[in-house]
Amino acid sequence: MTTTIKDIAKAAGVSVTTVSRALNGYSDVSEKTRKKIMTLAKELNYSPNTLARGLVMNVSKTIGLLVSGLNRESEKDQIIFSILSGINSSASESDYDLVVFNTNSSKQREKTYTQLCRERRVDGVIIQGIKTDDPYLLEVVESDIPCVLIDIPVHSDNVGYVTTDNVAGAKKAVEHLIELGHRNIAMVNGHSKAFVSKKRLEGYKMALEESNIPVNQEWIYNGKFEEHSASLAAKELLTKYPDISAIFCASDLMALGVITSAKELGLRVPEDVSIIGYDDILLASYATPPLTTISQNFYQLGFQAGQLLISMLDGKTDPQVITLGTKLIVRGSTTSKSF
Amino acid sequence: MTTTIKDIAKAAGVSVTTVSRALNGYSDVSEKTRKKIMTLAKELNYSPNTLARGLVMNVSKTIGLLVSGLNRESEKDQIIFSILSGINSSASESDYDLVVFNTNSSKQREKTYTQLCRERRVDGVIIQGIKTDDPYLLEVVESDIPCVLIDIPVHSDNVGYVTTDNVAGAKKAVEHLIELGHRNIAMVNGHSKAFVSKKRLEGYKMALEESNIPVNQEWIYNGKFEEHSASLAAKELLTKYPDISAIFCASDLMALGVITSAKELGLRVPEDVSIIGYDDILLASYATPPLTTISQNFYQLGFQAGQLLISMLDGKTDPQVITLGTKLIVRGSTTSKSF
């Protein structure tokens, strides 16, 4: 049998009220009875029932996690894992626990976002990896559940977000290529339903325009953030348009696929074609050649998301938008254009 | 305001009992009122309060996760992530949600295992990565909370475990080296507080003995499952004992560190020294040279753990022990001994 507050009350000869107030550090209980209750609680191995507490206090001290990509496919980039680690770190600094929702099964998808959150009575939610056309997104804004989004720019009374400066990051990448003398720069983007893709495309165009290089729409492909799709895209790009001397990829995973294609076509990387990625995943430095890329700190992304949500829940701050920086990491997959 | 069962009752003109029984599919409510209640529930956007339900039913439909290594350090091997994915998959097939406990902060460590579980009223727990001397381990056995351990051989009325055959795996690895003609085979193990280390050491010794090769205790080092520690160990091993022609490492991460050391000492891998790892992490195939290793399916490990726990919770099976197989993956870091 699990001991309840009643058992302690009986054993101590006081009311449950007093036990509750003693355990919670209220001032209107004498030091003597508090001591007695405390030791009794330890002796009886008491642990409070958070369900009961949550029911009456209307808080659960839990944070819901709506992460897409906690599955086999995304083992290759450790992105989700890093974000998760960051969130977990921030949660363990306070006394929140994380509950990860089951959203990948189609069955569960019948539940609306609000249902999901309210059933578990989570105090707030962190959402990652949902697409721009996901119906959940609308609900997030409409509901009154505190929420922090990762890489999705939605800002309201109760939802903030944390992201990196994708425009600047992409711009930095393309500028690096331009500085190396490249002018025929293609792009392998993710997909149109991703916010980051839009932003990175923006940065790509901006960099080109600032150097008076015309943007060629035919040189922009979508690789769905997948290695294989990107590989196919690159094959088409490089055979159709042999003028291309550099490719900017919206993710490292896609860059790896692009490198494979280039090699298969008999092109040397970086001598014949320079390739730059985005993310700086672990594999980037192990690839051959090691990948030049834009580094973003996913752990920090998750950590900040957690911090923000918790401080919102504790009423310390209003929903904010936090933008992290990126860093150009020059490795071996880019070099100056040969003439 | 969130709608409760009472609101529906009022709106439908029935008692809360009837609403509850209608919603839960009991037979003693007429089809007419059930319909009315159902539509009303939908209209009012009702979602049941799992806290209240859990309180009275004494089940929470949640599985606790006690995973060590959900932190920055283990980004390099995607092991935890894969296990997590597997658990998540199995959870989403049923209607359990996962709650990950905060155990890494020293503050939270004050709570006992039982407290952790009982506070959240989890129905069961999956534990991964705790050491043989962890006080939690004792509690697991003593408590009556259904539990599945990963890679920790504890079996009782309410705890089962899933693991891989580490003895056989290690044996396979060393046998591979022996077949290549190696006889001076060192081992870089993990640490003495890990079950898998004990088992892999066992397999190492067994393979040697079966080939009548004497076991040399001085050739067995501990690398703490860390790349750097293993690197240091290997440096010492290879300088002190130049006879060594092959090293069996208890993890790929350590094998990577060992390769680094070998290179730094001017040794060629695999020509001068063959190195074999364990795990088959993602990096293994990207390393130079690509790592020969023993592959284990971490996703499957997590999935089976989830399946087992859930079927235990549903009363379908008693705690079991599940042992998965391993596979030798021959890549470029091992070759036949040159004379």
Added chain:
DNA sequence: ATTTAAATCCGAAACGTTTCGGATAAAATA
């Protein structure tokens, strides 16, 4: 000695469910 203030305690209601043991009315049986 009387009044006021402070310290310490408690009863009861509330949170949102589920469920047991009936109650009522309609239908079937005798």
Added chain:
DNA sequence: TATTTTATCCGAAACGTTTCGGATTTAAAT
């Protein structure tokens, strides 16, 4: 018609907390 069955419903208690408003006792102030 009287009795039994069946179908449909409901009241109230229970789960383990927190908290409001008040009660009692003790100490301080007048």
